[in-house]
Amino acid sequence: MEELKKGGVFTISDLQNIRISIGKIIEEEEEWEPMGPTPMPSIATLRNWDFKLLNRYKPFYAPVCDLCCLCTYGKCDLTAGKKGACGIKIDAQQGRMFLLISLLGCSAHEAHGRHLLREMIKKHGEEVPIDFGAEVNVEAPLTRLICGIRPKTISDYEEVFDYIEEQIAQLADSLHPGQESSYMDFESKALHLGMLDSLSKEATDVVQIACFGMPSSHAGGGPDVHLVDVGFGTIDTNKPVVLVIGHNVTPAADISDYMMENELEDVIELAGICCTALDLTRYNQRAKIVSALGRQLRVIRAGLADVIVVDEQCIRADVVELAQRVHSPVIATNDKALHGLEDRTYDEPDEIVADLATEKVPGVVILDPDRVGEVAVKTAMKVKKRRKTLRIILSDEEFKNLVGECVQCDECTRACPNGLEIGEAMAEAVKGIVEPLSDLFDPCVGCGRCEEVCKKHIPIVDVITKAAYPGIKEEKGKARVGRGPVWDTEIREVGAPIVLGTIPGVIAPVGCGNYPKGTKDVWLIAKEFAERRYIVTLTGCASIDVALWKDEEGKTLYEKHHGAFDAGGVLNIGSCVSNAHIHGAAIKIASIFARRNLRGNYEEIADYILSRVGACGVAWGAMSDKAASIATGFNRLGVPVIVGPHGSKYRRAYLGRAYKKGDWSLIDARDGTEIYFEPAPEHLMMPCETVEEALPMIAKLCFRPSDTDRGRSIKLTHYIDLSLKYLSIYPPDWHLFVRSETDLPIAKRKELLKKLEDEQGWEIDWKLKKIKEGPIRGYDPSFDPTNLKRLVRKRGEREKG
Amino acid sequence: MVLKDAPWQIGNIPGPKQAKILTPLGAAKMIKRAKRPLFIVGSLALETELNGKSLMDYAIEIANGGRIPVVAVAHTPKGFSERGFQPDAYMPLINIIDRLRDADWKGVKGEGQHDLVVCLGVLYYIGSQGLSTLKHFAPWLKTITLCRFFHPNAYMSFPNMKDEEWRRYLDELIEELK
Ligand code: SF4
Ligand code: SF4
Ligand code: SF4
Numbered sequence: 001m002e003e004l005k006k007g008g009v010f011t012i013s014d015l016q017n018i019r020i021s022i023g024k025i026i027e028e029e030e031e032w033e034p035m036g037p038t039p040m041p042s043i044a045t046l047r048n049w050d051f052k053l054l055n056r057y058k059p060f061y062a063p064v065c066d067l068c069c070l071c072t073y074g075k076c077d078l079t080a081g082k083k084g085a086c087g088i089k090i091d092a093q094q095g096r097m098f099l100l101i102s103l104l105g106c107s108a109h110e111a112h113g114r115h116l117l118r119e120m121i122k123k124h125g126e127e128v129p130i131d132f133g134a135e136v137n138v139e140a141p142l143t144r145l146i147c148g149i150r151p152k153t154i155s156d157y158e159e160v161f162d163y164i165e166e167q168i169a170q171l172a173d174s175l176h177p178g179q180e181s182s183y184m185d186f187e188s189k190a191l192h193l194g195m196l197d198s199l200s201k202e203a204t205d206v207v208q209i210a211c212f213g214m215p216s217s218h219a220g221g222g223p224d225v226h227l228v229d230v231g232f233g234t235i236d237t238n239k240p241v242v243l244v245i246g247h248n249v250t251p252a253a254d255i256s257d258y259m260m261e262n263e264l265e266d267v268i269e270l271a272g273i274c275c276t277a278l279d280l281t282r283y284n285q286r287a288k289i290v291s292a293l294g295r296q297l298r299v300i301r302a303g304l305a306d307v308i309v310v311d312e313q314c315i316r317a318d319v320v321e322l323a324q325r326v327h328s329p330v331i332a333t334n335d336k337a338l339h340g341l342e343d344r345t346y347d348e349p350d351e352i353v354a355d356l357a358t359e360k361v362p363g364v365v366i367l368d369p370d371r372v373g374e375v376a377v378k379t380a381m382k383v384k385k386r387r388k389t390l391r392i393i394l395s396d397e398e399f400k401n402l403v404g405e406c407v408q409c410d411e412c413t414r415a416c417p418n419g420l421e422i423g424e425a426m427a428e429a430v431k432g433i434v435e436p437l438s439d440l441f442d443p444c445v446g447c448g449r450c451e452e453v454c455k456k457h458i459p460i461v462d463v464i465t466k467a468a469y470p471g472i473k474e475e476k477g478k479a480r481v482g483r484g485p486v487w488d489t490e491i492r493e494v495g496a497p498i499v500l501g502t503i504p505g506v507i508a509p510v511g512c513g514n515y516p517k518g519t520k521d522v523w524l525i526a527k528e529f530a531e532r533r534y535i536v537t538l539t540g541c542a543s544i545d546v547a548l549w550k551d552e553e554g555k556t557l558y559e560k561h562h563g564a565f566d567a568g569g570v571l572n573i574g575s576c577v578s579n580a581h582i583h584g585a586a587i588k589i590a591s592i593f594a595r596r597n598l599r600g601n602y603e604e605i606a607d608y609i610l611s612r613v614g615a616c617g618v619a620w621g622a623m624s625d626k627a628a629s630i631a632t633g634f635n636r637l638g639v640p641v642i643v644g645p646h647g648s649k650y651r652r653a654y655l656g657r658a659y660k661k662g663d664w665s666l667i668d669a670r671d672g673t674e675i676y677f678e679p680a681p682e683h684l685m686m687p688c689e690t691v692e693e694a695l696p697m698i699a700k701l702c703f704r705p706s707d708t709d710r711g712r713s714i715k716l717t718h719y720i721d722l723s724l725k726y727l728s729i730y731p732p733d734w735h736l737f738v739r740s741e742t743d744l745p746i747a748k749r750k751e752l753l754k755k756l757e758d759e760q761g762w763e764i765d766w767k768l769k770k771i772k773e774g775p776i777r778g779y780d781p782s783f784d785p786t787n788l789k790r791l792v793r794k795r796g797e798r799e800k801g
Numbered sequence: 802m803v804l805k806d807a808p809w810q811i812g813n814i815p816g817p818k819q820a821k822i823l824t825p826l827g828a829a830k831m832i833k834r835a836k837r838p839l840f841i842v843g844s845l846a847l848e849t850e851l852n853g854k855s856l857m858d859y860a861i862e863i864a865n866g867g868r869i870p871v872v873a874v875a876h877t878p879k880g881f882s883e884r885g886f887q888p889d890a891y892m893p894l895i896n897i898i899d900r901l902r903d904a905d906w907k908g909v910k911g912e913g914q915h916d917l918v919v920c921l922g923v924l925y926y927i928g929s930q931g932l933s934t935l936k937h938f939a940p941w942l943k944t945i946t947l948c949r950f951f952h953p954n955a956y957m958s959f960p961n962m963k964d965e966e967w968r969r970y971l972d973e974l975i976e977e978l979k
Contacts, residue, residue, distance in 0.1 A: 060899050062930035063937055066816025079818045080937050090937050410803060414811045419925060453811065516924070648895070648930040655899045659906070689894050689924050690844045692876035697893065728879040732891050 032150050036601030039148030040163050043170050043192050049603045050188035050636070052787050053610075056663050057635075057654035057684035059187050061094040064651050068093050071177045086177045095186025098628070098652040100175055102190045105629030106197035107168055108313050109577060111336065112248050113204030114161045115312075117154060119250050119369060120211040126155035130210050133217030135487035141587040141598060142202040142580055146195060148600035154210055157203050164196050164203075187652075194632025195602070201630075202580035209484050212253060214282040214574075216484050223564035225483045225572075228281045230289045230547040231475035235304055236269050240384035242376050243305035243328075244272040245296060247313040247575065249279035250369040251333040251376075255309065256284040258373030268377055273299060274314055275540060275575035281481045282574060289479065292541035294513030294621070297446040298465055301326060302472075303392030306380040307356070308363075309372060312336050314512075314624060318448075320362050326392050329356035329379055330363030333372055341365045349374045357382035394459075394466040402463050403429040403437075405456045412450035412460055417646065418443055418516060422450060422460055434467045441468035442518035445621075479547035480558045482539070482574020486585040488592055490565040494535070495593025499612045501711015503567045504718055505702030506535045506615040508582045509542040511630065514623035514646045519545035521644075521691040522620050526557055526570060528695055532718050533567040534702075539579035541621065543572040576626060583637055586613045604791065610638025611666070611785040614702035614715070616681075617641035620694070622650070631685055640681045640701040642694055647687040654684035658733060664776075666705060669784040672792040677705050677785070678736045678776050692726035700731070705785040709742035712779075717745045735760045739779035741771050805960035809950030813929055818936065823945055823957035825970045828919070829977030831945060831957070832867040835917035837908055840864050841897060842888070843923030844875035845948070851968040859971045860921055861886050863947070866978030869919060870909050872897050877922070894923060898931040902938040914941060920955070921947045929954050947971065 038045050066079045068088070076084035083089055088096070120128065130151050132139050140151050147160055171189050174180040180189065208214060215221035235241060244252040252272060259265050271288040272280050273296050280287045290299050293314050300308065300319065303326035310319060312334040320339050323330045332339050344352050344364040349371070355361050356379045366372050394402070406426035413419055420443060425436035441464050450460045465472070497503040507529040509522050523546045530536045536557075538546060547556050561570035565585060573581050590608040591598045598605065609615070617634045619627050622643040628650050631641040635654060643650070657663055658679040666675050680703035688694035699719040707715060716737055723731040735756055738744060744752045753769065756762040762774025786792075806822050808814055832838055842860045849856040857880040864871045870889040873881055878891050890897070890909045900906045901918060908915050918935065920928060928946070932954035935944050943956045949967035952958040959970055 058899075060895070060902075060934065061938070062898075062934045063815070064930070064933070066818065066933075066937070077817050079816055080940060411811075414803065414809060417926070419810070645924050645927040648927045651930070653895060655895065657899070657903070659900075686893070686895050687927060687930075689875040689927050692879075693844075693874075693893050726879075727876050727891070728882045729891060 033597055033599040035148050036597055036599050036604070038602050039600030040146070041602065043167065043174070043189055046192065046603060047188050049606060050191045051184065053191070053635070053654070053684065054184055054187055057656050059095065059183060060653040060655045061091055062648055062651050063090060063094055064649055066090070088181060091183040092181055092186060094651050095183035095190070096175055096180070098650065099171065099186050099190045099193065101625045101650065102193040102197070102629040102632050103168065103172055103175070104625035105627070106193045106200060108626050109197055109200035109204060109629070110161065110164050110168065112312060112577070113200050113207065114165070115334070116204055116248060116250060117157055117161065117207050120154055120207055123370070124211055126153060128154045128210050130154065130206055132209065132485055133221065135217035135222065135489045136485050137488050138588055138591060139485070140202055140206050141584040141591065142199050143206070144598045145587055145600070145602055145605055146199050151206065154207050157207055160199065160203050164200055167192070167196055190632050191636040194629050194634070195636045197629035198580050198583050198633035198637070201577040202584065204577040205484065205574065205580060208249065208279065212249070212283045214279070214484055215481065217487050222483055222487055223562060225481045225563060226285045227478045227558060228285060228287070228289060228481055230477040230479045230544060232290060232299070232302070232472045233474050233476040234288050235271050235290055237304060239267060239269040240306045240380035241269045241271060241304055242307050242309065242380045243290065243299070244270070244276045244280060244309045244311070245274060245319070246311035246315055246334070247275040248311040248334060249276055249283065251309055251311055251372040252276050252280045253283050254369050254373035255376050256280065256287065258377050262377070264377060268380060275577070276311055278482050278540070278543065278575040282484070285481060289544055292513045292544040294445050294515070294519070294541065297322065297448050298461060300328065301392070301462060302465060303328065303387070303390060306383040306387060307331065307376050309333060309376050310337060310339070313626070324362045327359065327383070327387055327390060329359070329383060331372060331376055332363060332365045333367065333369060335367055338365050339363065343367065345371060349378065353378040353382060357386070393469055394462055399463060399466045402458050405458055407456060409455065411453045411455065415449040415453045417445055417447060417449070417514070420444060426463070429467065437464055437467035438471065440464050441472070442520065443515070445514055475548060477547035477550070478556045478559055479544060480563050480572040482543070482572050482578050483563065484574055484578060485581045486565045486588065488588060491585065491588045491592045494566055495589045497567070498589060498614060499593065499706055501614060501704065501707035501715055504532065504534055504614060504711070504715045505529070505699070506537060506582070506585065506613070507698060508537045508539070508579070508615065508617045509546070509620060510539045510579050510582070510617055511542055511576070511619035511621060511627040512623035513541045513545060513621040514644070515621040516645050517691070519548055522546055523549040523557065524691060525618055525620060525695065525698065528722070529698070530557060530561050530568055530570045535565055535567065535569050535571070537565070537571045537573050537582050537585070539573045539582070540576040576630070579630060583634065583639070586615055586637065586639060589613055603788065606636060606638045607787050607791070610787070612704050612706040613638070614704045614707070615639045616698050616701040618694070618698060619647065620644040620691070622647045635684045640684050642698055642701065643685070643687045645687055645689050653686045655686060656682045656684070658682055658736060666785045666787060667789060667792060669786045669791050669793055670782070672789070675783070675785070676776055678703065678739070680705050680737065695726050696722040696731060703737050705783065708781060709740060709779050712737065712739070712743040713745045716743060730755070735762070736776060738771070739775050739777055741769060743779060803961045806951050807961065808953045809961055810925060810929070813926070813953060815933060815954055819953040820951070820955040820958040822960050825973035826977055827957065828945055828947065828974050831917060831943065832869060832919060832978065837913055837915045838867065838869045838917040838919060839909060839915040840867070840869040840871045840919045840921070841894070841923060842871060842873055842877050842921050843894060843928065844877060845924060846877055846922030847880045849922065851964055851971070855880070856922055857881070857884060859975070862975045863921070863978065866975050872909060874923065894927060894931055898934050901942060902934055904941070916941060916943065918942055918944045919947060920944065925950055928952065947974070
């Protein structure tokens, strides 16, 4: 067989007991890096790593429902330790539910990627090169890390998706009654799904960057990407408006192509909601982003769109009904979300346009993305003429009458996820004071539940929109388009300061818009940390929502801060699938800066990141199953995540217990010594109640055992300062992070030493201004922390240092 | 008219075991009887006023009257320090719930795990999640809630009320604790 691999000649008669499988020619991969221990891990391969995490960051469960109804024995009552008919207990059931949630999330990303890959191969062939320019050599860090593959063309991702799909099926199987029974194993499986989710996202984004020429490190990419318009007020409704919603950009790209080919770019307004909008602006910089997901219902009901094109994920289930109310036809373009509409893929475009424009049908399905553009654009142009005379926003008279109908029964407040006090605001509006109602526009998450319960049938969402309309019309923000991968050259510059702690952290506000108090909080989070010279990397709805807010000079954060992966940067990485590049940046720090091997070497890299890369994900408005699998993917790689209070309804957190010394031991890889260390990072996944609580917590979760004293003092400064600013107290645990006096910020050293002496009973040598006794451990600049015994250096390596 | 013992958030129906309605007198008795009660004060206390009096002030009066150790959660330390009141501990809600479900934890005063938790002002839905954790995983604990929202996941909860009635409930409780 060696002969065969080398391309030598052989005769069939030479072969015995050999099966030849024809259909795929496997080329020998060049040795670009030695293969690590776990290429394409299966569901139990990384279980030991997971258990290390789970023993320190214990699964915490908050059941949303005390019952189980997953088989016909049920419903079973699992309250407080009662077992179900199959023998399962409430903790395992919660682990099971979280695994199910992660499964849905990961499947969405994977299926999106697989669909995209198929379409792209059909359109461009298999050989589309993956070339992200001179600054990005490590093009797909997760693919290299998890699969051991260095992808060269898009077809290399066939194998990656095959692997993920097989794993998804195995994991789905483990959910069945009579399969997995231990909560720890359910969690390990959820972590596996989280990892697969991160891989799915990377695969999807790599394919779309390669095929659509989205920004990477070619000219105009990276820190230099363009700014695009964001907000209700940026949409020119004098033009026909095509509104795209969802996550899979292929149909939207076809619309853009059709407009370009027919020179309609100045005639038609192409705008979007959610990740499709983000990806569309990476393809066509004249496209606009109307809003993130949280405004979907309100944008549709405000009647902006002359045609609505939906693809997949996060589309409202009642999109057709909502659109019908405002006479906007719907085109569904993805077989996973057909919305009950008729498949007209192969009908004549003009026939479809006529049926849509005359409202003969409320919408159609067009499954070939290359046929969407013509129908969408022509429909918008026709419909615009008819819709011109429509008045959709309530008149002053209608508004007055409707608010007068309210009987302040509070039912809407009880139905509202954020408990907004709508009745009280209505009562004020009756008196002519509309601010309380218009103030509800931003904290409203646009779910529509209030209207479902109002016995007076008040269109509450429309009433709030009317009250806020003068402001909404002026909503004009700016966002950088998604830049995709962080450059290898950037990592070379910042790898050291991140690991040493002098860049105090990478903060990643990501995900959906289920905020407890509106979009401004996510802006505040990004602003605080960018101003403190952390690196702020945004993706998904969060990257859109921050663009809605401006400072006193009228500038958004994107206009105020640079877009490089460096201290003080505010980067829009891209859509939700792009947030794999945030994992990618952390992985590249391990590989490019620390020269660890990536290939098939997940555990070692995750161990490195957990101990040395001060990064924290913040999904302040986490809503979807995808957000859960995204967070879990960060967690397995050693990156903690904070979610907003609604995230408590994911029913699971991973919490460290700082007060349990035994949970906090590490190995010094220099000689294998066990070291008890400060809780850094303290938690892996936690919900916070308010943004004021979250801000110091985010800073705290950036501490790492590898921090140098200078880095630690910077991190400590921010932790203490944020706590004083938002909580008016010193953090009660700040002393845990002090290893020596040099960890204390110089300007405050004396004051802090005094506090340590007075409040913690530490022994201080005041002559030398040194700590004599107190810290959990001393500061050792050459400490080489690891959680993995196998990484303890052998004698020879030790001598080399 | 909202039912007194319907979950305040309409969809928050957990299962067969749900809270019973708590009266101010009942609350006072439980607090007095408890060996190691704990008082958790959450973010809504900063935002809520009853007849011009902040819920933070009610919280302080309840804490003082019942001599209950206080855990300030969310950003309530701000409100406490403005009033010159020193809570016994500060930590996020999720962390105090995690400690309360740990049989080995020695309580905020290091004297042993608590046997009663009194909640006021915690954001409804995250509070409900925390109460669910305690219902399932901390069998040694009783939980009571003093907000004007019925909490089915508590052991006992004040009923759904309008502000005026709630104010009377809180005043009565403070009176009973004296
Ligand atoms: S899966 Fe188990 S707990 Fe769930 S309904 Fe069936 S028997 Fe009951
Ligand atoms: S449910 Fe309707 S009537 Fe009742 S308070 Fe809300 S808006 Fe008013
Ligand atoms: S649409 Fe807005 S106001 Fe109505 S229930 Fe949802 S979040 Fe509350």
